[in-house]
Amino acid sequence: MTRRATLRDVAELAGVSIKTISRVVNGTGPVAETTEHRVRAAIDELGFRPNPAARSLRVGHDDAVGLVIENIADPFMATLTAGIESRIRAAGKLVIITSGGYEPENERAAIESLAHRRVAGMIVTPTSMSHSYLAQGVATVPLVFVDRPPIQFDTDTVLSDNEGGARLAAEHLIAHGHERIAFVGDRIGLFTTSLRYQGFRAALTAAGLPVLAHHVRTDVVDPDSAAAATREMLAGDDPPTAIISANARSSLGVIRGLHEEPSSMVAHVSFDDFEGAESLSPPVTVVHQDPIAMGRTAADLMLERLDDPSGPPRHIVLPTRLIVRGSGELPPCDPS
Amino acid sequence: MTRRATLRDVAELAGVSIKTISRVVNGTGPVAETTEHRVRAAIDELGFRPNPAARSLRVGHDDAVGLVIENIADPFMATLTAGIESRIRAAGKLVIITSGGYEPENERAAIESLAHRRVAGMIVTPTSMSHSYLAQGVATVPLVFVDRPPIQFDTDTVLSDNEGGARLAAEHLIAHGHERIAFVGDRIGLFTTSLRYQGFRAALTAAGLPVLAHHVRTDVVDPDSAAAATREMLAGDDPPTAIISANARSSLGVIRGLHEEPSSMVAHVSFDDFEGAESLSPPVTVVHQDPIAMGRTAADLMLERLDDPSGPPRHIVLPTRLIVRGSGELPPCDPS
DNA sequence: TTGTATGCGTTATCAG
DNA sequence: CTGATAACGCATACAA
Helix, strand or coil: CCCCCCHHHHHHHHHCCHHHHHHHCCCCCCCCCCHHHHHHHHHHHHHHCCHHHHHHHHCCCCCCCCEECCCCCHHHHHHHHHHHHHHHHCCCCCEEEEEECCCHHHHHHHHHHHHHCCCCEEEECCCCCCCCCHHHEEEEECCEEEECCCCCCCEEEECHHHHHHHHHHHHHHHHHCCCEEEECCCCCCHHHHHHHHHHHHHHHCCCCCCCCCHHHCCCCCCCCHHHHHHHHHHHHHCCCCCCEECCHHHHHHHHHHHHHHCCCCCEEEEEECCCHHHHCCCEEEECCCCCCHHHHHHHHHHHHHHCCCCCCCEEEECCCCCEECHHHHHHCCCCC | CCCCHHHHHHHHCCCCHHHHHHHHCCCCCCCCCCHHHHHHHHHHCCCCCCHHHHHHHHHCCCCCEEEECCCCCHHHHHHHHHHHHHHHHHCCEEEEEHHHHHCCHHHHHHHHHHHHHCCEEECCCCCCCHHHHHHHHCCCEEEECCCCCCCCCCEEEEEHHHHHHHHHHHHHHCCCCCCCCCEEEEECCCCHHHHHHHHHHHHHCCCCCCCHHHEECCCCHHHHHHHHHHHHHCCCCCCCCCECCCCCHHHHHHHHHHHHHCCCCCCCECCCCCCCCCCCCCCEEEECCHHHHHHHHHHHHHHHHHHHCCCCCEEEEECEEEEECCCCCCCCCCCC
16 A cells, blocks of 8 residues: 555546546546446555545535534443444544533634534534524534533534433332432533423422422532532431432432431432442432433434535434332331 | 635735745744734734645645544543543644444444544554554554554553552452452453453462462453353352452442342452442442543653654553452451 | 745536 | 546745
């Protein structure tokens, strides 16, 4: 493999002009049957593949798809990425990932960097609630939002059913006789926390149960603070008999908190599944989102959008489902 | 933002030739102080950034770095990726990820795809033991191997101390009085399993303990089979009093197996840390690898190599450390 | 210290 | 149905 074959090489070997090769490769314009055969043979013989840089320069955009996420090390995001990547790759394109690292400024820079590379489109999980820069045309290509709603403008979106999933969790606990159910989650300003809290609230209200302020914590940013919140609630007056944790990180903390007080058998449902949930004792009942499906769906939306940029934005909400494992089926057990 | 500014636009605004702009941007060749000021002002005003496609076409290679991994959804790989991405991004370059999905054929295709894009270099976790195609010049750019040793040719490599870590784990259990220690891991054909087994074996031998065939399982590919292996060992004659699991997935299965038999307090050390290890009861003692550091190191090697392609291949082995949490400090407890 | 001209490999225009 | 040629934006040999 001394030098890479170019259109010209193929043209020479096939005895036609480079434009004809281009036509065969891209399926543009009519080509005679016999010519096409000759050209294909030449392409195979030389192992020709078009140079993406040259094409990008000429047509003004790359055929890679950019992915902007907060943190690839987050298991949910990593799995989402796997779904996206497999679909995009199956379409013969590449994924270029960039992390914003929870910093809106970084995120903006990442998007600009991708825009500058003229990616064909971007799949984005915006960090901040205010991504006005996106509306200002920082990205001039198709945009698909995942796990975050579009705020200031409308575009293709894939979400999972945050509210419905949380309602499911609460209804499950209520069905098992619980009347004092706590909610432990990340900052309420986050889109997902907010919707999950609404679902929780709706289920309690529908069952005629009060939503008690001291049973709601939405300021928990890591496992440690979730564990602390759990301890405080259990130690306080009127402790809950069941806890819903609103995301995987919080769940780990809640579990730690519960394990420290093994005498009180408090029921627990986690929003979002996590590795090892079934290895715990009791195994953790969870509301399962399907990050792989979310990723695939987002990628499909993108591919369709690239194919046909017109048409109204589509908003897809993927269902969640309850996976019963044990921790969510514990009966209410009054420690008082 | 109607059209993207080009060198020519900047040149016109600054009243100099495009070559001068190029010199300022790339720091090549001498430029007069005052000229440079004027040029920089023009660049800022127009928001000019060089077009990567054009540059790539001209110089023959892109400045993005390719990353080839098996599966981005694997937590270890995801964290490794985070480390790589942050470093590469800090250097102003992008990471293009592709997954081989455990299929050597896919992996080869992924690498060819990257090679075709003329990435500046590739960071690779080769799936198969035989990656002869890499030696055959599929990749004509700098290569850095991570978490896998170079087999058929020599190149920059970052590994963690698999053997030392496993020895650490075994020595720890031995120090706590264990004499019947089992090893549960993935296929022995895998590089990491093999080295970890060697470390385990070395520690036992050094302590004058026998390595019993029925205490060694190296055919465990998922948590389910690890759980089954654990059950079988505990139920068999001469059950072990401690288990070392050789990777995170196996650990989850071993834990499940142990939880099913809560009467037997078997000690356990996991090679590789995992999310939730400290939320379990007992919390799991682990040999911690540092995937973030591995990623950063690999990225650094790559950046240095891009800067200076000459020089001998470097092989870096990162230390592992034991994190004591409880499960590894249980005393031997004879169930017979 | 600065400018001019050429070509990287592809696609698009327009003529044959 | 096919081909000659320009242009995309940049870097570089070469000239000034």
